[in-house]
Amino acid sequence: MSIDYAERIPNNVHLAEDRRLQRALEAWQPHFLEWWKTLGPEGFQAKDVYLRTAVSVDAKGWASYGMVKMPDYRWGIFLADAAAERKIGFGDFYGQPAWQEVPGEFRATLRRLIVTQGDTEPASVEQQRRLGQSCPSLYDMRNLFQVNVEEGRHLWAMVYLLHAYFGRDGREEAEALLARHSGDADNPRILGTFNEPIQDWMSFFCFTYFTDRDGKFQLKCLAESGFDPLARSCQFMLTEEAHHMFVGETGIGRVIRRALEVMKELGSEDAEKIRAHGAIDLATVQRYINFWCSSSVDLFGSEVSTNAASYFANGLKGRPDEASYEEHRCLGTTYAIEKPREGDGIESEEVPMRNAMNEIVRKAYLRDCDIGVQRWNRVIKKAGVAFELRLPSERFRRAVGLWAGHHFDPSGKPVTPAEWDAHVHEWIPTEADRAFVQSLMRPVTEPGKMAGWIAPPERGINNLPVEYEYVRL
Numbered sequence: 001m002s003i004d005y006a007e008r009i010p011n012n013v014h015l016a017e018d019r020r021l022q023r024a025l026e027a028w029q030p031h032f033l034e035w036w037k038t039l040g041p042e043g044f045q046a047k048d049v050y051l052r053t054a055v056s057v058d059a060k061g062w063a064s065y066g067m068v069k070m071p072d073y074r075w076g077i078f079l080a081d082a083a084a085e086r087k088i089g090f091g092d093f094y095g096q097p098a099w100q101e102v103p104g105e106f107r108a109t110l111r112r113l114i115v116t117q118g119d120t121e122p123a124s125v126e127q128q129r130r131l132g133q134s135c136p137s138l139y140d141m142r143n144l145f146q147v148n149v150e151e152g153r154h155l156w157a158m159v160y161l162l163h164a165y166f167g168r169d170g171r172e173e174a175e176a177l178l179a180r181h182s183g184d185a186d187n188p189r190i191l192g193t194f195n196e197p198i199q200d201w202m203s204f205f206c207f208t209y210f211t212d213r214d215g216k217f218q219l220k221c222l223a224e225s226g227f228d229p230l231a232r233s234c235q236f237m238l239t240e241e242a243h244h245m246f247v248g249e250t251g252i253g254r255v256i257r258r259a260l261e262v263m264k265e266l267g268s269e270d271a272e273k274i275r276a277h278g279a280i281d282l283a284t285v286q287r288y289i290n291f292w293c294s295s296s297v298d299l300f301g302s303e304v305s306t307n308a309a310s311y312f313a314n315g316l317k318g319r320p321d322e323a324s325y326e327e328h329r330c331l332g333t334t335y336a337i338e339k340p341r342e343g344d345g346i347e348s349e350e351v352p353m354r355n356a357m358n359e360i361v362r363k364a365y366l367r368d369c370d371i372g373v374q375r376w377n378r379v380i381k382k383a384g385v386a387f388e389l390r391l392p393s394e395r396f397r398r399a400v401g402l403w404a405g406h407h408f409d410p411s412g413k414p415v416t417p418a419e420w421d422a423h424v425h426e427w428i429p430t431e432a433d434r435a436f437v438q439s440l441m442r443p444v445t446e447p448g449k450m451a452g453w454i455a456p457p458e459r460g461i462n463n464l465p466v467e468y469e470y471v472r473l
């Protein structure tokens, strides 16, 4: 289905044929733009940015590149093409036709899932709004803005579903998505990680590596939904998500490469010397990984969850790549969950498979997270440096689920509160680490030039050279 760009709201959902819906969304549009101007990227709204825009929703050739001022970006509503006679792929309704309308009995639950998903999108833009001012290069600044406009479009995707399928309360929820704000004391974003400040680029790269990857896995679960419009929205959002994780993986990779270069130049692996030379030492990179990975791991919810069981039973939220599983009802089967033992230690418990869905998705997520870590480790090893980055244990620093309220070190070993206090500075960034990283955050805006704490990327965007003027200042 091609996208109609002649419309005020570009779309491939025949919006012009539904005047009521079109008017409702056109009434929301100025509120979105107002939000974008006040809480979107600060300081660069009038500049030309080399951005990609979706032109069609098929796998190839969906992106068109060009210079765009961000407020003129063509945010719109794009759903992946409908599959003919799509069937529900899991749960109690397995094999029945997918729903084109919201089933009455699941209305509140579906709305809540869509609102939770929708809430994260503008949250991330708010979290990142000041980073343009400390960009390590124009290439990076452009990538930041690309991520930001796409999160804005993902908000549009969820707002469309709320307006089109949930009537008046959907419209109210769409307004509320612009009223909650990241980190706001009175009206914060729904999920923990989306209230964490992102004040430096190391945090941004970790966020796009770890938190956007939660996005990938949650979207994959929702892309399986029996509610077909939600599934099709998420299928298309996933095509954009890949670039965000690329920004994270290559960003952290470039920080590591620069640290290795400096070690070689200095003939030293001493963190203080590396820092004095303006690069970020690997132990600090590890602490940032520990912080953002553990925060993102919480986003999957409790290990044992009746909510997750009913999402699955009711065909609302499946497992990532549901078709790759042999059995799709998950009835009468169990899953072994580890949990803290009364008193102390760790024990295993068999729980009904459906109740373990959050944990099953989290495990798949962590396997995916580890792929990049191993790639970075190969680069470190090749440079002859004896240092290995590691994902923290999923027990480490949890605020949600069975491990919350207990203390574990990054390897997952139980520690006492006193041991935690004595060692936490080795495990997550300290105030001093953050201040040091912040001290490096000076903008570099000459085309092709890079800040001293990060190596250049291997290639530019869309076959353009790295020196291209990706943002015209």
Ligand code: BYC
Pocket (backbone or CB within 6 Å): 113, 114, 116, 117, 120, 121, 124, 151, 190, 191, 192, 193, 211, 212, 213, 214, 215, 216, 218, 219, 298, 299, 300, 301, 302, 303, 304, 305, 306, 307, 308, 317, 358, 400
């Ligand atoms: N922080 O039964 P439980 C993305 C709440 S990222 C605060 O364990 P359930 C993106 C939970 O809501 C993907 N609260 O979990 C990335 C529940 O509340 P109630 C976002 C939390 O219900 C980067 C209670 O605790 N998409 O797209 O299975 C940039 C007990 O919950 C947290 C989604 O999350 C937390 N971390 O929830 C831009 C998909 N975790 O009922 C974008 C939609 C849980 O007691 N959401 N709670 O009030 C869901 O599928 C599920 O709601 C959750 C797990 C995955 C969040």
